[in-house]
Amino acid sequence: MDLLRLSKFSPDEILAGSFGIEWESLRAKKNGQLSLTPHPAVFGDKLKNPLVTTDFSESQIEIITPPFRTIDEAFDTFSLLSDLVNASIPDDEYLWFQSIPCILPDDKHIPIAQYSKEGADSHEYRLKLAEKYGLKKQMISGVHFNFSFTDDFLRKLNKIYNPDLSFQEFRNEVYLKIARNYLRHCWLIIYLTGCSVSCHKTFTNDCLELMDGEDGYGSYYSTNGPSFRNASCGYKNLKELYPSYESVDGFVSDVSGFIENGDISGARELYTQVRLKPKDPKDLLNSLKNDGIQYIEIRTLDINPFYKCGLVRHDMHFLQLFLIYMMIKSESDYESWQEEAFLNEENTAERAYDDSMRLIKDGQEVTLKQWAGEIINEMHGMCEVLGIGDPATLNLMLKRVSNPELTYGKRFLELVKKNGFIKANTLISKNNKKTSINSLKNINPNKSDELKKYLNLAFVENCCDV
DSSP: OOHHHHTTSOHHHHHOEEEEEEEEEEEEETTSBBOOSOSOGGGOOTTTOSSEEESSBTTEEEEEOOOBSSHHHHHHHHHHHHHHHHHHSOTTEEEOOSSSOOBOOOGGGSOBOOOOGGGHHHHHHHHHHHHHHOHHHHTOOOEEEEEEEOHHHHHHHHHHHOTTSOHHHHHHHHHHHHHHHHHHHHHHHHHHHOOBOEEETTSOHHHHTTOOEEOSSSEEEOSSOSBTTSSTTSSOOSSOOOOOOSOHHHHHHHHHHHHHTTSOSSGGGOOOSEEEEOSOGGGHHHHHHHHOOOEEEEEEEOOOTTSTTSOOHHHHHHHHHHHHHHHHSOOOOOTTHHHHHHHHHHHHHHHTTOTTOOEEETTEEEOHHHHHHHHHHHHHHHHHHHTOSOHHHHHHHHHHHHOGGGSHHHHHHHHHHHHOHHHHHHHHHHHHHHHHHHHHTTOOHHHHHHHHHHOOOHHHHHHHTO
């Protein structure tokens, strides 16, 4: 796709779409230990609550926004939901604003999510994951971003670029290209948003072995990389799996093969940085084949401890521009691109702050600063031609590239060195809870009513009276 033809669209058409945010967070005690209490009853049945549920553990809350038409609508609602949740958990519990877990008990004491009879399959699935990957890996948490263009925009693109393709075929091609390019370049998102640089001694040995410093309080940290959630010690498939992204049929065939070989138990166990999302998630592979790709899910983002909902608005705006750029950017024909992308992903996560680290671009070594600068400068040009985005957002990212001290990872590392990993996080968590409670005192009644449209829960009404 070329900029000239895309420039015929208005900025509003290009930026319109559907956007959603998901956030997993542990509940921790004031001393930094994992809370072992059941999922708070105030949130109702975890199987029936579409906004607040659990992930792997009873101690792991997951917030899920409905889809919204703009980034700002999604972010504002997500921020409010996090305030409501933070204010609704017990007074002696706090959301853990870190992707790497708090102080964990022995495996036998980590509470796997419990369900009613209707959720028996979900509980069984979690038991199998715990046995396969270990319970502590399951406690790693993060932020997911759901993204799609409007069908109106894609239909117009379809007519301009390839009218011989059906709309479903064309939409598939758009999202497949974004997925391929995102996998090639997600190392940049890891660098810009990574903030998991430390772990407690109760976490996994493979993560501890990657650390090069000790905080003196039972935790360890790394001075080399920004995101150990995305590192080799993160929650990943036991075997490197590279499905085809050339077509939906090829993707479905490869993932089916992984399942038949016993590499994974089902499609949802394929842990990649980007997921192709179907119309029917309960029948994922068949739905992808029959209905096509509906949207994509970005799974790269660490929890950000520097904001009360674990996420920063301008990072979301940058990510939207980045995905538009992924649609436009040309691709090389380098055959081993997935293996190369995976290597870049882990090297960035573990060693981005090491000046000797090199990324591999189509088989050739390149520095992170050089490649990142090229990408962001190209994004500047794209935004200027299309009339989209705020130059200040791109300039901020460029500053993080040129000066690692401005990254979230480096900033959090200083707090760990000063206070220790557990104390630094507990201070942040307590402050964020206080901020959330204060924010609810000035809540916009219209936003409260909007949430009740999706879910009329008592906890929404109670929190709005704080």
